[in-house]
Amino acid sequence: MPASAPRDEAADEVEALYEDAPCAxxxxxPDGLIVRVNRTFERWTGHDRADLVGRRRFQDLVTTGGRIYHETHLAPMLHLQGAVREIALDVRRAxxxxxxVLLNAVLVRDGDGGPLRVRTSLVDCTERRQYETELRAARDREGVLRRHAERLQRLTGELARSHTMTSLRAAIVAQVADALDCDEAALALHDLDAPLPAPGAxxxxxxxxxxxxxxxxxGAMEARLREGAFSDAERELVHxxxxPCAQALxxxxxxxxxxxxxxxxxxxxRTDVLTGxxxxxxLEEEVAALLRTPARGGTRPGVALVDLDRFKAVNDTHGHHAGDAVLSAVAAALRGCVDTTGAVGRxxxxxxxxxxxxxxxxxxxALAQRLRTAVSGARAIVDGAALAVTASVGAAVHDxxxxxxxxxxADAAxxxxxxxGRDRATLAG
Known part of the structure; x- marks a missing residue:
């Protein structure tokens, strides 16, 4: 059956998302040998994928300190925990x-639990790194900014610990209010909130x-005092x-x-595109999980295979679009026969x-008979005509x-x- 246009578009969209993602x-x-990079990584670093894939290890593209950290901390943590988050490294350009960059990586394991490959995302934090450098210089120049730096460090920690938009917004408001000891603090994002009101007399x-x-x-953030005025240093602190707040958001x-x-x-x-x-x-994963469910009250898991009778004739006579419509109608009918504790799929x-x-x-x-009846009662309207099929059902209880x-x-049944003679339901002995 030919692939549908929506599926092709989805595949193209997925590829474009990967290649030109905001992150590299x-x-x-597992040993670091690169097997794939996206275009974003090529643009950021100036490296050509032909010179990387199968030729270079990722740890060879970072600075000396980063390579030592990779070998002594990052790689062991990754193999032990299965993932690492927000690791700061410097990647060498061509x-x-x-x-x-900030590195996030996940270790993919094979069916036996052995390491298979590592998926890594890199976020460009050039602006954040530049800001932190400037902050340290300012702290050295003026003692008053030491307190500001401590506040900023506390803010950065809260931002790093906030992984959802809701928790991040709450952390920003709380940190602004605490740092300035103000009466009110507010945050508004242009695409989510109404604009902050203009101050009145x-x-x-x-x-x-x-x-x-x-x-x-x-967006914008704001701090207010009911009485008194903010000092220049406090205004500088808000700025x-x-x-960091914008970068974290x-x-x-x-x-x-x-x-x-x-x-x-x-x-x-995990979804059949045609039927949903x-x-x-x-299905294999769901049924395997069902088989691990302890038997209760004399019951056990069971499966039923439903095969449409003479379905090829539908495609040959009415075309594949009619066959697709019949499959969708049958899928809807079968779904109605199973409650949320069961599973149904193509x-x-x-x-x-x-x-x-x-x-x-x-x-x-009894369920197998209901499935058979549901299929025979399903109708697909194609070019004004109602098409119907029958099904043979084989069922088996887990032994x-x-x-x-x-x-x-179940297949033997x-x-x-x-x-x-088809259009029958049979239970395995």
Whole structure:
């Protein structure tokens, strides 16, 4: 059956998201050998992927201190914990200069738990690093700024510990209010909130600064005093807060967008695009989990394989678009036969699989009949005509064997139903 246009567009979108993401992405083997990089990494560093993939290790692209840290801390932590977050490194560009980054990495393991590859994301923190350098110089020049630096360090810690937009906004407001000992502090983002109100007569003193990242103003934060006035140093402190806050807001937004995309990709990887049901990969995992459920009250897990009868004739007679419509109608009918404790999905082609966590031979046989009846009652309207099919169903209750044993028994029952004339439901002995 030909792939649909939406699926092709989704694949193109996924590839474009990876290649031109706001973050640099690379995939390495456990020893650091690079096997894939995206275009963002090439643009940031000036390295060509042809000179990297299969030739260079990631730790060879960082500074000497970063390489030592990678070998003595980062790599061991990654293998022990499975992931590392917010690791600061300097990556060498092709021209010899460096770009400061924050590294996030996840270790992917094989089925036996052995290390398979490492997925790494790098966030450019040039502006943040530059700001921290300037802050240290200012602290050396003026003693009064030492207190500001401590406040900024506390803010940075709170920002680093905030991984959602809600917690980050709360941390920013709390840190501004605490640092200035003001009566009110507020934060507004242009795409989420109403603008901050203009101060009125008698409202006291206020200091408001724009939050800017990558040249774009994303919002504003403000501190207010009902009485008195902010000092110049306090005003400078609010402005000093703006950079890290804007960068943190941008960082969390990017990470949340990437996380949402990742969840979307995971859903796509586990979903049959045509029917919206779970695909074979997802079904195998769900059924395997059901088999691990302890038996209760004389019940055991069970599965039913539902195979549409003479489905090829639908495609040959009415076209593949009609076959797709029939599969979608059957999927909706089957979904209505299973409650939330069970699983239903497309096993492949015109075959579906239904699994329930706790059943008996009698109850499973009744379910198999309901599935058969649901299929025969499903209708797909194609070019004004109602198309219908029948199905043969083979069901089996788990007898303590493996998942493959259970599926083989259900498949054997299915073929007995086919041999008996189709449009039948058969329970494995």
């Amino acid at each position: 992405h690379l995939v390495t083997l 021209d010899g200069t460096t770009v400061p 008698g409202d006291g003193d206020a200091v408001r600064v724009a939050l800017v990242t990558d040249g774009h103003e994303i 000093a807060f703006a950079g 941008h960082r969390v937004r990017v990470l949340e967008e990437l996380d949402a995309r990742s969840r979307q990709l995971e859903r796509l990887a 049901l779970a695909n074979r990969r997802a 096993w492949g082609g015109e075959e579906f699989l239904v699994a329930v966590p706790a059943t008996t031979p009698e109850a499973l046989a 303590g064997g493996t998942l493959q044993d259970l599926l083989r028994r 299915l073929y007995r139903a086919k041999d008996a």
